[in-house]
Amino acid sequence: MSTAEPALIVDAVSHRFGDRPALDDCSFAVPAGSVTALVGRNGAGKTTVLRAAAGLLRPDRGTVTVLGGPFDDRTRPRIGYCSSLYPQLTVAETLRLGARLNPGWDMQRALDLAADLPPEARVGTLAPGVRARLALAMALGKRPDLLLLDEPLAALDPVARAEAVSVLMGEAAARGTTVVLSTHAVADLAGVCDHVVVLDHGHVRAAVEVDAALAGHRLVNGATGDFAALDGAEVVEVRRDETGFTALVRIGEAVPAGTLAWHHPSLEELVLGYLRGRS
Structure with a gap:
């Protein structure tokens, strides 16, 4: 740097x-x-x-x-x-x-x-x-x-x-x-x-x-009942539908374990998460 x-x-x-x-x-x-x-x-x-x-x-x-x-x-x-x-x-x-x-x-x-x-x-x-x-x-x-x-x-x-x-x-x-x-x-x-x-x-x-932010965030998908698995996580934004949710989450050095699906966000998804969310 x-x-x-x-x-x-x-x-x-x-x-x-x-x-x-x-x-x-x-x-x-x-x-x-x-x-x-x-x-x-x-x-x-x-x-x-x-x-x-x-x-x-x-x-x-x-x-x-x-x-x-x-x-x-x-x-x-x-x-x-x-x-x-x-x-x-x-x-x-x-x-x-x-x-x-x-x-x-x-x-x-x-x-x-x-x-x-x-x-x-x-x-x-x-x-x-x-x-x-x-x-x-x-x-x-x-x-x-x-x-x-x-x-x-x-x-x-x-x-x-x-x-x-x-x-x-x-x-x-x-x-x-x-x-x-x-x-x-x-x-x-x-x-x-x-x-x-x-x-x-x-x-x-x-x-x-940009590179550090993309590495330090994940998109998380899960069923509605699994949202409690994010307790304590730094959630930037959450979107819900009839069956589940998608959240943009700040992570540490490792992705938390569990049954949720974790994905790398695109830059567009990262920016839109911050624009839609309220920190």
């Missing part, structure tokens, strides 16, 4: 929009060089976390530390954020704007990522998936140390999604870039991230390293 300082630390952060709480005493850390997913339903607080990390929002309470310090003139050039594009500009003008605004801009990298986009087309006329690809090119053209992406895969078709995932994984591997992306589509996570933060109604339900 890396001993490097976390790239992002969210410490006891709370924030409200009027009467609506967006984040409630949230704390977690994102390891440097990781690809970390913020997962949750719409309105869970994912975008609020990303905006706070990008310096676009000051939380009501708590602190957000990026790349070893607060968001300021030192850290700003090292952070990439997929923000809104100017619809009146063309693709080529958008890329040139990136060069003017960012001292470390890598125009060749941005051009490579936008190679098949129509340079004279205005951003406002592009299909949503094409705009998403341009936004990713703008974020990566900055060559950031910390890349923040809000639902980067949602508007992409399956082929473009696979290409975007390949780009993100390559960026993390080649440059050690820390990637933090939000999504409510759990299926997007497989093979993409090595850490997951599960947000639900502004609360952190889990913040885990």
Whole structure:
């Protein structure tokens, strides 16, 4: 495990929009060089976390530390954020704007990522998936140390999604870039991230390293009358039907003995268990 300082630390952060709480005493850390997913339903607080990390929002309470310090003139050039594009500009003008605004801009990298986009087309006329690809090119053209992406895969078709995932994984591997992306589509996570933060109604339900979490949980199936066998176990979530139950359970070093059926969960099953359960 890396001993490097976390790239992002969210410490006891709370924030409200009027009467609506967006984040409630949230704390977690994102390891440097990781690809970390913020997962949750719409309105869970994912975008609020990303905006706070990008310096676009000051939380009501708590602190957000990026790349070893607060968001300021030192850290700003090292952070990439997929923000809104100017619809009146063309693709080529958008890329040139990136060069003017960012001292470390890598125009060749941005051009490579936008190679098949129509340079004279205005951003406002592009299909949503094409705009998403341009936004990713703008974020990566900055060559950031910390890349923040809000639902980067949602508007992409399956082929473009696979290409975007390949780009993100390559960026993390080649440059050690820390990637933090939000999504409510759990299926997007497989093979993409090595850490997951599960947000639900502004609360952190889990913040885990994927491989360790999958090894440390089991899905348990059994008849209704056998549920008592889980007494004392750390049950994350239980679903019942007419004949039995399925539970997501935290385990220790060994799976408990007994007549229940124990299975390794998928990442999707793990995340959905925390989203449906209440810890």
